[in-house]
Amino acid sequence: MDLVLIFISAAIVNNFVLSYFLGICPFLGVSNKLDKALSMGAATTFVMVLAAAVTWLINNLILIPYNLPFLQYVSFIIVIASLVQFVEMFMRKFTPPLYRSLGIFLPLITTNCAILGLALLSALRNYNFGQSVVFGLAAGVGFTLALCIMAGIREELDLAPIPEPFKGAPITLIVAGLLALAFMGFAGLISG
Amino acid sequence: MNILAISLIAMGGLGLFFAVVLGIASQKLKVQEDPIVEDVFSALPGLNCGACGFAGCHDLAEKIAAQGSLDNLGCPPGGAKAAAAISKILGIDAGNQIEKRAVIKCGGTRELAKERADYNGVKNCTAAELVGGGAKACSYGCLGFGDCETVCPFDAIQVGPDGLPHVIEEKCTACGLCVEACPRKIIELVPCSNRIVVACNSNDKGGEVRKACKVGCIACTLCVKTAPEGYSINCNLARVNYENGDSAADSAIAKCPTKCIVRL
Numbered sequence: 225m226d227l228v229l230i231f232i233s234a235a236i237v238n239n240f241v242l243s244y245f246l247g248i249c250p251f252l253g254v255s256n257k258l259d260k261a262l263s264m265g266a267a268t269t270f271v272m273v274l275a276a277a278v279t280w281l282i283n284n285l286i287l288i289p290y291n292l293p294f295l296q297y298v299s300f301i302i303v304i305a306s307l308v309q310f311v312e313m314f315m316r317k318f319t320p321p322l323y324r325s326l327g328i329f330l331p332l333i334t335t336n337c338a339i340l341g342l343a344l345l346s347a348l349r350n351y352n353f354g355q356s357v358v359f360g361l362a363a364g365v366g367f368t369l370a371l372c373i374m375a376g377i378r379e380e381l382d383l384a385p386i387p388e389p390f391k392g393a394p395i396t397l398i399v400a401g402l403l404a405l406a407f408m409g410f411a412g413l414i415s416g
Numbered sequence: 417m418n419i420l421a422i423s424l425i426a427m428g429g430l431g432l433f434f435a436v437v438l439g440i441a442s443q444k445l446k447v448q449e450d451p452i453v454e455d456v457f458s459a460l461p462g463l464n465c466g467a468c469g470f471a472g473c474h475d476l477a478e479k480i481a482a483q484g485s486l487d488n489l490g491c492p493p494g495g496a497k498a499a500a501a502i503s504k505i506l507g508i509d510a511g512n513q514i515e516k517r518a519v520i521k522c523g524g525t526r527e528l529a530k531e532r533a534d535y536n537g538v539k540n541c542t543a544a545e546l547v548g549g550g551a552k553a554c555s556y557g558c559l560g561f562g563d564c565e566t567v568c569p570f571d572a573i574q575v576g577p578d579g580l581p582h583v584i585e586e587k588c589t590a591c592g593l594c595v596e597a598c599p600r601k602i603i604e605l606v607p608c609s610n611r612i613v614v615a616c617n618s619n620d621k622g623g624e625v626r627k628a629c630k631v632g633c634i635a636c637t638l639c640v641k642t643a644p645e646g647y648s649i650n651c652n653l654a655r656v657n658y659e660n661g662d663s664a665a666d667s668a669i670a671k672c673p674t675k676c677i678v679r680l
Contacts, residue, residue: 282430290422299430306434313445320447324474385539 227358230351232413234362240338241370242407247338251371252396254329261375262368263322264329267315269364271307272339276360278303279343280353300343308334338367373403452481452505459501460491465569467492467591480506493570493589516590516605518573518583522558523615523631523676525578529557530628545599553628556618558602564594610658612646612665616676619651626674633676639668 240246247268254264279300287295312330315323323330333339342363346356377399386395457477464472468491470479480489485508491498495515535551537543541563544550550559562575572587573594585608595603602617614633618625622634635652646665647654654677656665669677 286426286430290426291419292423292426295423295427298427302430302434306438309438310441313441317445317447321471321475324472 227355230355230358231362231365234359235366235369236407237410237413239366239370239407239410240341240363241367242404243411244338244341246341247336247367248400250329250332250336251367251374252393252400253332254326255371255374255396256378258372258375258379260325261371263319264326265364265368265371267311267326267330268333268336268339268367269361271304271311271333272342272364272367273357273360274307275300275304275339275343276346276356276363277353278307280346280351280356283347284353296344296347297340300340304339304343305334338363370403374399377403450478450481453477455505456480456502459494459498459505461494461498461589463493463569465493465591465593467589467593484508492591495589515608517585517588517608518564518590518592518594518603519606519613519680520558520581520583521602521604521613521615521617522556522580523678524552524554524557524629525580527578528630529554541597542599554618554620554625554632556600556602556616556620557629557632559600563597563599564603567593567597569593607658610656610662611680612656612662612669613678613680614647614654614656614676615678616653619653621652625652631674631676634674636673638671638673639665639677642668642671 234240238244241248241251250264250268255261282299282303283296287293287299308331311333312323315326315330342360346359351359378396381395381399390398453474454477457474460473460477462473466472468476468489470476473491476489476491480486480502483489484506486499486502486506530553531551532553533551535544537547539561541550541559541561544559544561549555550561552559558580560575560579560581562573562581564581565573565575569591570587570589572584572589573581574584575581590605592605595601595605600617606613615631616625616629616633618629618632620628620632622636625632625634633652633654635649635654637649637654639647639654640649643665645660646657646668648657649655656677665677669679
């Protein structure tokens, strides 16, 4: 029950993108095509789950026992960067077209604040290992969900008669705002 | 001192661990790429426009490298320059590539072409063509909503205040996306050396054309009589014989009664 709560809370109610404002840059950058958004979401989710697991291990087996909490940021960043590098090599090998279409946004997962945010939040909330992994998975699913909703809307927007001054970035930001507003509807469903 | 040593060991150990893991992974996941693919890829414009029929420049480069020749493959935007560069990489003869650019075969501006109705629908040629053919009386002429302008990846077509699209030749790469996009098939790729074109696309008989537009081709055959080498008439429409060049078509420009033969 506890894990279900964490999952729903992180994926929907406190969606990383739409209520914590984390990971906005790929949310706006890679959300123009649905299939691309889905693969970006999958890559990010993969990194998030692994990062949640590995950072928990490092935090609880090395940093806390040896009283080194000040190394949290550095070590977490190392973990995330290494994982992204790994994902990049993996994609380049097995899905070259996807590797090329994600372009610069793939290495940018490294500095996706949603992932560092996830690692720091789960350290802050003293989650146990299972909770941490579920939290990572939920954050990834929530991120993918936000990206896919956005991509779906933006694909439709390409066909809509948008007033000239709103074309491009402005309408995208407006849509993002409306989505955030819509997700506010979930607030109060579960607290925390 | 103690904490300093522990931090050093912890960070050093972590760094070492990930370095080893990534090192092993980079060996296991090594991608063997054909160096020719990369060379061909860098010779292509890198626009990913899709005019070659593949998903992107890289796919075309792979196909060219695998095939080892340019037969049935080619990059329209890259044109002769890219073909020559690729041929050099592959060590084959480039052959002759004629440079082309898009030409709008309609001269029916707002003043010259009559309108038969108001069109208040979606501002899009394809949509207008679907609902009864838009506002213009001529059912072959340019609808003027600029589907070609929208689709052009190079900003080489712009719909002017006269309601007709204009091709900016320096930017046009003859990728052919506008030819596909135009629901009335008005746009044609013409060799750059041919300056004289018939700016009309109507297959209607002369009388019908006259009722709809002041600059339509009425198939009076005067151009063929004046310059038999330069023109041919087919389906009530004069066409320039591009392979014979401008010199063969030149003398008929002045004779054309509706002035639909134009020099670009």
